[in-house]
Amino acid sequence: MTTKRKLIGRLVPCRCFRGEEEQVPKEIFSFERTLEELYLDANQIEELPKQLFNCQALRKLSIPDNDLSNLPTTIASLVNLKELDISKNGIQEFPDNIKCCKCLSVVEASVNPITKLPEGFTQLLNLTQLFLNDAFLEYLPANFGRLSKLRILELRENHLKTMPKSIHRLSQLERLDLGSNEFTELPEVLEQIHNLKELWLDNNSLQTIPGSIGKLRQLRYLDLAKNRIESLDADISGCESLEDLLLSSNMLQQLPETIGMLKKLTTLKVDDNQLTSLPNTVGSLSLLEEFDCSCNELESLPPTIGYLLNLRTFAADENFLTELPREIGNCKNVTVMSLRSNKLEFLPDEIGQMTKLRVLNLSDNRLKNLPYTFTKLKDLAALWLSDNQSKALIPLQTEAHPETKQRVLTNYMFPQQPRHDEDYQSDSDSFNPALWEEQRQQRMTVAFDFEEKKEEEEEDNSVEINLKRYPTPYPEDLKNMVKSVQNMVGKTTHPLGTEKCSSGTNMELHSKDKYEPPWPIAPKEVTYLLSLLQHTSSHSIHTAHHSIDPSHHRIHPVHHRIHLATA
Numbered sequence: 001m002t003t004k005r006k007l008i009g010r011l012v013p014c015r016c017f018r019g020e021e022e023q024v025p026k027e028i029f030s031f032e033r034t035l036e037e038l039y040l041d042a043n044q045i046e047e048l049p050k051q052l053f054n055c056q057a058l059r060k061l062s063i064p065d066n067d068l069s070n071l072p073t074t075i076a077s078l079v080n081l082k083e084l085d086i087s088k089n090g091i092q093e094f095p096d097n098i099k100c101c102k103c104l105s106v107v108e109a110s111v112n113p114i115t116k117l118p119e120g121f122t123q124l125l126n127l128t129q130l131f132l133n134d135a136f137l138e139y140l141p142a143n144f145g146r147l148s149k150l151r152i153l154e155l156r157e158n159h160l161k162t163m164p165k166s167i168h169r170l171s172q173l174e175r176l177d178l179g180s181n182e183f184t185e186l187p188e189v190l191e192q193i194h195n196l197k198e199l200w201l202d203n204n205s206l207q208t209i210p211g212s213i214g215k216l217r218q219l220r221y222l223d224l225a226k227n228r229i230e231s232l233d234a235d236i237s238g239c240e241s242l243e244d245l246l247l248s249s250n251m252l253q254q255l256p257e258t259i260g261m262l263k264k265l266t267t268l269k270v271d272d273n274q275l276t277s278l279p280n281t282v283g284s285l286s287l288l289e290e291f292d293c294s295c296n297e298l299e300s301l302p303p304t305i306g307y308l309l310n311l312r313t314f315a316a317d318e319n320f321l322t323e324l325p326r327e328i329g330n331c332k333n334v335t336v337m338s339l340r341s342n343k344l345e346f347l348p349d350e351i352g353q354m355t356k357l358r359v360l361n362l363s364d365n366r367l368k369n370l371p372y373t374f375t376k377l378k379d380l381a382a383l384w385l386s387d388n389q390s391k392a393l394i395p396l397q398t399e400a401h402p403e404t405k406q407r408v409l410t411n412y413m414f415p416q417q418p419r420h421d422e423d424y425q426s427d428s429d430s431f432n433p434a435l436w437e438e439q440r441q442q443r444m445t446v447a448f449d450f451e452e453k454k455e456e457e458e459e460d461n462s463v464e465i466n467l468k469r470y471p472t473p474y475p476e477d478l479k480n481m482v483k484s485v486q487n488m489v490g491k492t493t494h495p496l497g498t499e500k501c502s503s504g505t506n507m508e509l510h511s512k513d514k515y516e517p518p519w520p521i522a523p524k525e526v527t528y529l530l531s532l533l534q535h536t537s538s539h540s541i542h543t544a545h546h547s548i549d550p551s552h553h554r555i556h557p558v559h560h561r562i563h564l565a566t567a
Contacts, residue, residue, distance in 0.1 A: 024049055033057065041065055053077045064088050064108070076100035087111050087131070099123035110134050110154075122146045133157055133177070145169035156180050156200065168192035179203050179223065191215045202226050202246065214238025225249050225269070237261035248272050248292070260284035271295050271315070283307035294318055294338070306330035317341055317361075329353035340364055340384070343418070352376040363387050368415040369408040370396065385413045 021043040028038065032055045042065040053074040060083040068089040075081075076097040084101075085108040092113050098104075099120035107124075110133040122143050129152040137158040145166025153170070154177040161182045168189050176193070177200040184205045190196070191212040198221040206227040213222075214235035222239065225248040232247070237258035244267040252273040260281025267290045268282075275296040283304025291308065294317035301316065306327025313336045321342040329350025337354070338361040345366045352373025360377075361384040374380075374396070382392035396409040 021045060023047075024052055028052075029054070031055075036060065038062065048072055050074055056080060059083070059103075061085070071095055071098075073097050079103065082106065084108070094118055094121055096120035102126060105129065107131070117141055117144075119143075125149065128152070128172075130154070140164050140167075142166060148172065151175070153177070163187040163189055165189055171195060174198065176200070186210060186213065188212065194218065197221065197241075199223070209233055209236065211235030211238075217241060220244065222246065232256055232259075234258040240264070243267065245269070255279055255282075257281050263287065266290065266310075268292070278302050278305075280304045286310065289313070291315070301325055301328070303327045309333065312336070314338075324348055324351070326350045332356060335359070335379075337361070347371055349373045355379065358382070360384070363389070364418070365416050366418055369399075369401070369410045370414075372398065372407040372409055374409050385411075385416065389413075 021040070022045060024040065024045060028035065029051050032051070034057055035055045036057055037060040038052075038055070038058060039062045041062055045063065045066040045068065048063070048068065048071075050072070053072070054077070056077060057080060058078050059080055061078070061081060062083075062085040064085050065088040068086065068091055071086060071091055071094060073095040075095065076099075078101055080103055081101045082103050083106040084104060087108050088111045090113065091109070092115065094109075094114070094117060096118040097120060098118070101124065103126060104124050105126050106129045107127065108129075108131040110131050112135055114132065114135040114137060116137065117140065119141055122141050124147065126149060127147050128149050130147070130150060131152075131154045133154050133156040135158055137155065137160060139160065140163065142164050143166055144164050145168065148169050149172055150170050151172050152175045153173060154175070156177045157180040159182055160178065161184070163178075167187075170193055173193050173196055175198040176190075176196060177198075179200040180203040182205065183201065184207070186201070186206060186209060190199070192215075194216070195218055196216050197218055199216070199219060200223045202223045203226040206224065206229055209224065209229055209232050211233035212235075213219075213233070214237060216239055218241055219239045220241050221244045222242060223244075223246040225246045227250050229247070229250040229252060232252065232255060234256040235258075236256065239262065241264060242262050243264050245262065245265060246267070246269045248269045249272040252270065252275060254275060255270065255278065257279045258281070259279065260283070262285065264287060265285050266287050268285065268288060269290075269292045271292045271294040273296050275293065275298060277298065278293065278301065280302045281304075282302060283306070285308065287310055288308050289310055290313045291311060292313075292315040294315045296319055298316065298319040298321060300321065301324060303325040304327070305325060306329070308331055311331045311334050314331070314334055315336075315338040317338050317340040319342050321339065321344055323344065324339075324347060326348045327350075329348065330353070332354055333356055334354050335356050336359045337357060338359075340361045341364040343366055344362070345368070347362075347367070347370060349371045350373075352371060352375070355376060356379060357377050358379050359382045360380065361382075363384045363386050367385075380393070383394070384392070385394065394411055394413065396411050398407050399410055400406070401408050
């Protein structure tokens with residue numbers, strides 16, 4: 001063991017991981033008989049030499065963020081390879097003889113222009129973790145289910161519309177990420193993966209969630225955000241282990257009464273829907289810690305909300321609430337509450353019982369004052385009464401209510417003035433394609449506009465310069481530009497070189513299947529766009545890779561990067 005540690009210690013910090021190497025350093029090959037781990041992250045390597053594949057003791061090969069365009073067939077000689085990371089390259093396919101790497105258990109190949117998997121890939125029977133996010137997959141091999149040891153399968157940001165029936169054989173699968181694909185319905189085969197604990201189907205085109213999803217009794221995390229779901233089947237109550245349910249940005253008009261049977265739920269997000277009411281059974285979610293029902297059409301909250309004794313964060317922004325139930329005062333563990341942009345005219349005295357409140361947003365309502373019980377909120381660090389408020393806390397003063405003569409709290413911000421409808425006008429409503437195109441042409445420039453003021457400036461003995469900065473496209477917009485170009489020139493090359501961009505942008509979700517970029521792309525622009533995107537690819541934004549630890553309940557993705565040592 002001492003020899004091995006000394007060897008690895010000599011290899012890893014060998015000053016070849018500074019992002020400058022265009023070839024695999026030759027000195028590495030002097031250890032080809034004993035080399036077990038090789039890290040070549042973030043360099044400029046375009047090709048792997050044949051001699052590298054003589055290192056038959058290699059167990060871990062990490063070459064992400066390079067300029068590789070293919071994976072040579074000689075990889076078949078690495079019969080002891082267990083972990084392979086080729087993410088963020090320009091690799092278009094796996095060689096079929098990768099099936100010879102029978103020891104492979106982890107493959108990370110995200111952010112590559114891979115369009116399909118060879119049949120040989122399904123013979124990697126020891127594979128437990130497969131990451132193929134942000135690629136160009138349109139389907140999986142029919143016998144994909146042969147990979148029966150898979151525990152983690154991530155296929156986010158591809159072009160998948162269906163799943164092979166054989167996937168039901170993935171009896172050990174615990175995490176499945178199919179977010180940002182092209183599913184229009186929930187694949188029926190998923191209900192047969194009984195050990196599934198985490199399921200991502202966000203940012204697809206799902207319209208309904210069938211009751212069969214209730215068969216996933218081990219499911220803990222379910223993300224169905226950014227779809228077109230109009231209804232949620234009552235049988236979702238069968239997901240008795242569910243802890244996190246994300247239904248944001250859909251078209252839900254109501255929640256089933258059975259949602260109260262999800263006793264282990266800690267996070268419920270139903271914001272950006274069309275809900276007009278919440279079921280009383282929501283009060284049965286006794287373990288709920290985070291509840292977001294913002295951006296709906298709610299006129300009231302059920303009094304049973306007072307049973308949510310473990311609630312920590314509550315948001316009901318942009319609804320039509322005119323009052324709060326007095327029972328909300330029982331939610332004494334809430335630290336953050338946001339009720340922005342409603343029609344609240346008064347608050348109940350019981351809100352003073354929420355003594356752990358630290359942040360309270362009441363801006364854009366119709367409040368005339370605050371109840372005197374606010375003086376009990378000793379931990380309050382931020383009280384927002386206006387969007388234009390300059391400080392988190394504005395001093396309050398006591399005065400008598402003009403009608404009841406009871407003591408109330410007020411300051412110069414009361415009474416609140418309601419906004420007018422035009423204040424909510426979206427920027428997209430006034431979108432001007434011609435102006436957008438003009439700005440796009442100048443997006444990388446800074447304009448100086450001071451010619452007209454030259455005479456005045458000479459008199460004042462000073463020069464005033466107006467700088468105009470034009471906005472940069474969102475990463476998702478940039479990615480859509482790439483796809484448009486790719487459709488014109490075919491899929492023979494990877495349009496982004498070694499990287500692609502990803503973003504949570506979901507423009508016009510309910511009116512279009514895909515966001516169509518408003519700019520025209522003429523044939524003469526193809527060469528320019530390809531060269532520009534390839535030039536900037538090494539600096540583009542990359543989708544965060546997820547942790548490969550199946551025991552970790554992933555709510556927030558983390559960068560899956562292998563640490564590089566330096567001398």
